Amino acid sequence: MNTSNKKTFCSLLWTHQFIDPTGRVKPCCRFLEKERPKSHNINSKTLKEIFSSDWMINLRKKSLEGFEIEGCQRCYQEEKASKKSLRERYNNNSNFSKIDNYDTEDPDLKWLELSISNECNLACRMCDSRYSRLWFNEEKRLFGKTFSKERNANISLKSLSAYHKSLTHLKFTGGEPLIIDEQWKLLQELVSSDNSQSIFLNYSSNCTIFPSSKQLDIWNKFKFIELALSFDSCLKNEWEYIRWPSKQERMIKVMNQFFELNRQKNIHIIMRATVSILNVWTLPETLNYWLERDTSDLPQLNPTHLTYPDFLSITVLPKKIKQKINDKYRDYIPTFNGKAKNSLEYILNYMNHADHSSKLPDLERYITLTDKSRKQCFMDSYPYFEGIFDN
DSSP: OOOOOTTTOOTHHHHEEEEOTTOBEESSTTSOGGGSOTTOBTTTSOHHHHHTSHHHHHHHHHHHHTOOOGGGHHHHHHHHTTOOOHHHHHHSSSHHHHHSOOOTTSOOOOEEEEOOBOOOSOOOTTOOTTTOGGGHHHHHHHHSOOSSSSSSOBOOSGGGGGGTTTOOEEEEOSSOGGGOHHHHHHHHHHHHTTOGGGOEEEEEEOSOOOOOHHHHHHHTTSSEEEEEEEOOOSSHHHHHHHTTTOOHHHHHHHHHHHHHHHHHSSEEEEEEEEESTTTSTTHHHHHHHHHHHOOTTSOOEEEEEOOSSGGGSGGGSOHHHHHHHHHHHHHHGGGOOHHHHHHHHHHHHHHHTOOOGGGHHHHHHHHHHHHHHHTOOHHHHOGGGTTTTOO
């Protein structure tokens, strides 16, 4: 196994595929859609055909030979901003690579990342109808088109049965995976296949749903469970603006239930803040909120920058507002240490690495239309961004 080109090597290319609710298949969820062959869809090809395709073979070759892969920009951006990227985390001695033993001479699909359905109870600001059906009618009304062709998007799980015995890692994203019945049915099938004790489960959840006792019993039959729970802001108005139509009180209650579970079960919890224009200003306060309540057995907050939709990226902020954020963060950074300090530095680096303020008109249009539809007001929640759309 030759992995000498560490700047581009990614073990995921030999072990992993991502499938979304519309059937699109990509090397991972972060991979740029425009770089994906349109024919790579399980509605028209088998998963085996896609994983073994000439296109995937070429990506693996480029990775080994040291060439950057166009679709992998998200990881390269994180690395340039001094954050350990998903690629680096999965290459190194994490739980994932220990489970997913890979051989560059013999690709073996052991890990699936599944967005089984767009069933969701929220219509978050950074989402669309492919991942939440609550967006479908709103997109059609506001923008005259929808990202998902149908309101209810679901993939068939029949094509996955061939991998029940070989899987070592399953990651579930949304919709909201904890309310998707097919996800629980798949887990039952894996239990019946006698392979569940070898499988690592990973979830991205919006922190509004806690599993039933029956569902927790199913989890107990798997090797390990990791949950990444959304925690975008300590401020109620920001939280509820971003993750509409959630209520912060309900989400904190569910979050605390998971913390109790974390103390009792073989479960690891990550609290994740998706940093966009909508919460970047108050990230220091959110980190402070978390550190004040954190104890040794509670997870730390792990911020990551948003890249989609691109007009919500913090790189879109105008120069005058970026300067205010720079000044604020630099006052806070000396008061933090460890991961909190590193997180602020990484977010600053990412924000400053590019100027995409040409997308501000797209942001303004989006906010104007969705505010009217949702009876919200951007400036009520974000008074510190006064003048963001000047000029």
